[in-house]
Amino acid sequence: xxxxxxxxxxxxxxxxxxxxxxxxxxxxxxxxxxxxxxxxxxxxxxxxxxxxxxxxxxxxxxxxxxxxxxxxxxxxxxxxxxxxxxxxxxxxxxxxxxxxxxxxxxxxxxxxxxxxxxxxxxxxxxxxxxxxxxxxxxxxxxxxxxxxxxxxxxxxxxxxxxxxxxxxxxxxxxxxxxxxxxxxxxxxxxxxxxxxxxxxxxxxxxxxxxxxxxxxxxxxxxxxxxxxxxxxxxxxxxxxxxxxxxxxxxxxxxxxxxxxxxxxxxxxxxxxxxxxxxxxxxxxxxxxxxxxxxxxxxxxxxxxxxxxxxxxxxxxxxxxxxxxxxxxxxxxxxxxxxxxx
Amino acid sequence: xxxxxxxxxxxxxxxxxxxxxxxxxxxxxxxxxxxxxxxxxxxxxxxxxxxxxxxxxxxxxxxxxxxxxxxxxxxxxxxxxxxxxxxxxxxxxxxxxxxxxxxxxxxxxxxxxxxxxxxxxxxxxxxxxxxxxxxxxxxxxxxxxxxxxxxxxxxxxxxxxxxxxxxxxxxxxxxxxxxxxxxxxxxxxxxxxxxxxxxxxxxxxxxxxxxxxxxxxxxxxxxxxxxxxxxxxxxxxxxxxxxxxxxxxxxxxxxxxxxxxxxxxxxxxxxxxxxxxxxxxxxxxxxxxxxxxxxxxxxxxxxxxxxxxxxxxxxxxxxxxxxxxxxxxxxxxxxxxxxxx
DNA sequence: ATCGTGCATGACAGCGCTGTCATCCGTCAA
DNA sequence: TTGACGGATGACAGCGCTGTCATGCACGAT
Numbered sequence: 032x033x034x035x036x037x038x039x040x041x042x043x044x045x046x047x048x049x050x051x052x053x054x055x056x057x058x059x060x061x062x063x064x065x066x067x068x069x070x071x072x073x074x075x076x077x078x079x080x081x082x083x084x085x086x087x088x089x090x091x092x093x094x095x096x097x098x099x100x101x102x103x104x105x106x107x108x109x110x111x112x113x114x115x116x117x118x119x120x121x122x123x124x125x126x127x128x129x130x131x132x133x134x135x136x137x138x139x140x141x142x143x144x145x146x147x148x149x150x151x152x153x154x155x156x157x158x159x160x161x162x163x164x165x166x167x168x169x170x171x172x173x174x175x176x177x178x179x180x181x182x183x184x185x186x187x188x189x190x191x192x193x194x195x196x197x198x199x200x201x202x203x204x205x206x207x208x209x210x211x212x213x214x215x216x217x218x219x220x221x222x223x224x225x226x227x228x229x230x231x232x233x234x235x236x237x238x239x240x241x242x243x244x245x246x247x248x249x250x251x252x253x254x255x256x257x258x259x260x261x262x263x264x265x266x267x268x269x270x271x272x273x274x275x276x277x278x279x280x281x282x283x284x285x286x287x288x289x290x291x292x293x294x295x296x297x298x299x300x301x302x303x304x305x306x307x308x309x310x311x312x313x314x315x316x317x318x319x320x321x322x323x324x325x326x327x328x329x330x331x332x333x334x335x336x337x338x339x340x341x342x343x344x345x346x347x348x349x350x351x352x353x354x355x356x357x358x359x360x361x362x363x364x365x366x367x368x369x370x371x372x
Numbered sequence: 373x374x375x376x377x378x379x380x381x382x383x384x385x386x387x388x389x390x391x392x393x394x395x396x397x398x399x400x401x402x403x404x405x406x407x408x409x410x411x412x413x414x415x416x417x418x419x420x421x422x423x424x425x426x427x428x429x430x431x432x433x434x435x436x437x438x439x440x441x442x443x444x445x446x447x448x449x450x451x452x453x454x455x456x457x458x459x460x461x462x463x464x465x466x467x468x469x470x471x472x473x474x475x476x477x478x479x480x481x482x483x484x485x486x487x488x489x490x491x492x493x494x495x496x497x498x499x500x501x502x503x504x505x506x507x508x509x510x511x512x513x514x515x516x517x518x519x520x521x522x523x524x525x526x527x528x529x530x531x532x533x534x535x536x537x538x539x540x541x542x543x544x545x546x547x548x549x550x551x552x553x554x555x556x557x558x559x560x561x562x563x564x565x566x567x568x569x570x571x572x573x574x575x576x577x578x579x580x581x582x583x584x585x586x587x588x589x590x591x592x593x594x595x596x597x598x599x600x601x602x603x604x605x606x607x608x609x610x611x612x613x614x615x616x617x618x619x620x621x622x623x624x625x626x627x628x629x630x631x632x633x634x635x636x637x638x639x640x641x642x643x644x645x646x647x648x649x650x651x652x653x654x655x656x657x658x659x660x661x662x663x664x665x666x667x668x669x670x671x672x673x674x675x676x677x678x679x680x681x682x683x684x685x686x687x688x689x690x691x692x693x694x695x696x697x698x699x700x701x702x703x704x705x706x707x708x709x710x711x712x713x
Numbered sequence: 714a715t716c717g718t719g720c721a722t723g724a725c726a727g728c729g730c731t732g733t734c735a736t737c738c739g740t741c742a743a
Numbered sequence: 744t745t746g747a748c749g750g751a752t753g754a755c756a757g758c759g760c761t762g763t764c765a766t767g768c769a770c771g772a773t
Binding site for chain 4 (some may be wrong): 038040041042052053056058060084085087088090091092093094227
């Protein structure tokens, strides 16, 4: 049953290269500590034998792994897959590898995964958001590896944070809508996770700052976001607030759905209805009319998170408690060109 | 520098539970071999001490890991993130974990990653596609763990395969377009990976079977797929083949771009231009007009791949060489309702 | 000639766990 | 009562690698 497919070991390489095992180990970990000739022989022996180090043995012996743990709510969400992409780009030229865990937006699952990840003594941990359970926060605070919270920047990072202010982004978008002459902007939200909550708060703040005292035009649902949900949310909104003349959507999927629903209802965009999304996925600019959105640098967040971890290992980089704001950019396109008439 | 954040070990649990270490190990691996009382004490001790097993030590001692290696070209592609989602759902109720590697469509990177993954003695390997380099194929064939090729079913799987025939899917879509009265269907393709090539071949076969001898209306590009690329490809197509009255798109992103570009050009869909995508992402049904597509069960592929690996470990499941066809479904929607007039 | 210094290398032990075999004990058939 | 048997538990060694020290050597300073 347990057929041993003979793995070449470090010792076998050592024999072939006529050095001791420890020298082979050094040639791999810190080549500069090994003489050029020895290194040469070892390199050849490794190639000849097709040797690949055993990460488990290395981890056990050294007490550390080259693994970066990544905790995100879900992989089937454009936002997180962009972040993940950035993370992979960040580790590309290193020996690091990624251990991905998905929490499904459950704090309990998150806590469990943190425990599992920490048991592997990772090189670093990247977690999405700032809403860890108290126990999870404690675990992370006591972890002896860099911990980077991504997606948003909060008041006090556990260790490091990279993200943006979703509140500010939504407020800017709201100001933009008002600026363009929309008089009754609404907010549509799905999957109301903490970041969505913050966007909603930013929307309300934007309305408040403009001195509008009208009704609170907000339609949200805990359902996961999707394009078809965008269609339904617009229908809901118009049923409840027929006067709404612009929507700030929690994310771009909803915005696309809103666009399609508006087309079905012959509501001219942007003349009768302004539409603004959040994240600025690639499709937004290609839509007809092109859809406005708040651009966020998701790829950069992932890459930067890895960068911070690597800096920390190099002894440089920002100190504990540093939050890096990657900001956002308002991409004003035709879908929010303003009311006509 | 190297502060030892004291990890509780299995031996400490053993002391606390007043049993030998090996019994604790057994209580974790195969609880039925341990008496109820001992199990009870051990469980409590584990909880009290917050013990988490060290996977590296376990891997080293047992010669295996509970890791499933997953090799996909890219994470920032809806198709693969759906598959990944399925994989995570597949392992949800097990002790398995996922090790993800992205090849960026490079056979060399793939080969390297296969080597790295195999060095961890994984419980299984899931690789996208059938186009491994000869060396990679050999590695996989000799791996002593189940290997599942996903995305498509080919002539001879290395071990197991789960997927669908992209050729048949595209042929069915082409037949559908012709069926609905479109006389000059074209094919638009981006990121012409092997699966896209197969779809193109299926398109041509569909045309051939219908006895059309017209020009080969095909526009492809090696660029990665995107919505805006769909816009550009339609522009290209119309410049070269103004008579084209329907497009089969390599994937749904392109189809969406085509729809937007058609709107910009005031080409009525489906009257003047039929549009069909591939994969049937959620947005297709929500579009206006709703877009036809070939539905593929990407989530199911991931789940099934894991299922096969778990079956194999249980000693059941299909034998080496089995290819599981998950099929496809033509979702005919308004975007291919046919020419008018 | 003597010593210290720095570099390249090696010996040794052990990381935390599990495979293998051995041991122990209670139970039941003869 | 005896022996066989099976279930529960334990002792031992070792997985492949690296941390820690120790060693050997060539070199220049004294």
